[in-house]
Amino acid sequence: MNELHIEGLTKSYGASDPVLRGLELTVPAGALAAVLGPSGCGKTTMLRIVAGFLHADAGTVRLGDRLVTGPRLHLPPECRGIGIVPQEGALFPHLSVGRNVAFGLRGLDRAERRRRTEEMLELVGLAGYDDRMPHELSGGQQQRVSLARALAPRPGLVLLDEPFNALDSALRTGVRADVRAALRAAGATAVLVTHDQQEALSTADLVAVVRDGQVAQCDTPQELYRRPADPWIADFVGDAVLLPATVHHDGRAHTALGPVPLTGATDGLRTGTVLLRPEQLRLTGPDTEGAVTGKVTDVRYYGHDAMVTVAVEGHDAPVDIRVAGPVGVRPGDETGVRVDGEGALHP
Incomplete structure (x- = not known):
């Protein structure tokens, strides 16, 4: 060796x-x-x-x-x-x-x-x-x-x-x-x-x-x-959800999907891009507390899981959500979306 x-x-x-x-x-x-x-x-x-x-x-x-x-x-x-x-x-x-x-x-x-x-x-x-x-x-x-x-x-x-x-x-x-x-x-x-x-x-x-x-x-x-070093790496090594964000005094990044806790130090950044993975997003009822409302635009089924694409108000591009097991929504449905876990902030 x-x-x-x-x-x-x-x-x-x-x-x-x-x-x-x-x-x-x-x-x-x-x-x-x-x-x-x-x-x-x-x-x-x-x-x-x-x-x-x-x-x-x-x-x-x-x-x-x-x-x-x-x-x-x-x-x-x-x-x-x-x-x-x-x-x-x-x-x-x-x-x-x-x-x-x-x-x-x-x-x-x-x-x-x-x-x-x-x-x-x-x-x-x-x-x-x-x-x-x-x-x-x-x-x-x-x-x-x-x-x-x-x-x-x-x-x-x-x-x-x-x-x-x-x-x-x-x-x-x-x-x-x-x-x-x-x-x-x-x-x-x-x-x-x-x-x-x-x-x-x-x-x-x-x-x-x-x-x-x-x-x-x-x-x-x-x-x-x-913890990819930058958004390009994040997107290259897997599916990524990239959200423009502003860091508030509570230490959380405020995004189109609501406030997101951050992992690691922000190095004084007040604005940037938050990285999340599709499996960190959850589909909920449209009126669920803490969730934002969106409309399903696409569902791609892979057997072991599915990728659901949702258009969310306030965010230019639709977001992808990885769902395990059966999918209970179809294109055109209104749904709620919330974030689980922490995101990483990049300049």
Whole structure:
């Protein structure tokens, strides 16, 4: 296990604006970090520099105490001790599952290679699949073989480059859980690059949100969701309700949904934007005390919950309300809305 430490990473392509602008990121040993961001933010460029596939313009990359990228230093990929799990598995089609996993186990005798291969296949839940060919496996099984191949040489770091994109949604959740369990069982330090917010929040120990070539915020999934650093991050990592607000002397923010208690210090702000999540809003009767009145404009049902959109007087945009279980309202209905819990105030 090695800590990954990235400092001041910069990269441009030709005369274009920099893709990475002094990116900083630390991943503790044994942790799984998700690097999350929109297309073009620089997350894949960062991954390729860490892997050794690209040269950085400036900055350093360390694995534990070992410098692998730095001023006048660029270790080639094969010398870095990094395992790669690419998109769609990328297994060698002419090699069996066992030979795919053993591919990087150079310097070991035949018995030790076989023992390590069997150990890795058992770790990813594919014991006994040694003699199968890649085309005989499902997409999820191929991804697990790809992980076993990456873990077999005991790398200091495992990089996963959007490895679940090619899987259908029903399969993706189970494979993500299998991969997470295998990484934890191996004690591996890992970085998952993804643009899928749900994937990042549900899989990783840490989530780093990349924006314009820099890490805008790095935190645990719970803290990132509950206390995003700014409204853009709040909206990017989940559904957000953003309300213009004025802070009164009672310490509460007064909004179109009524007064909202605030979490944390306001740093002297008297006006700003309050962040709430849709699950903090409740539908009530129109005449319920403490609720504001609105009109339902849309209902989107997902099975496990539903999103109800309500137009509220005094607020330009409708607000989304997440409702568990059956939905008792329809578009056109009048309803009450009240806030549960605290909001975060941003400038």
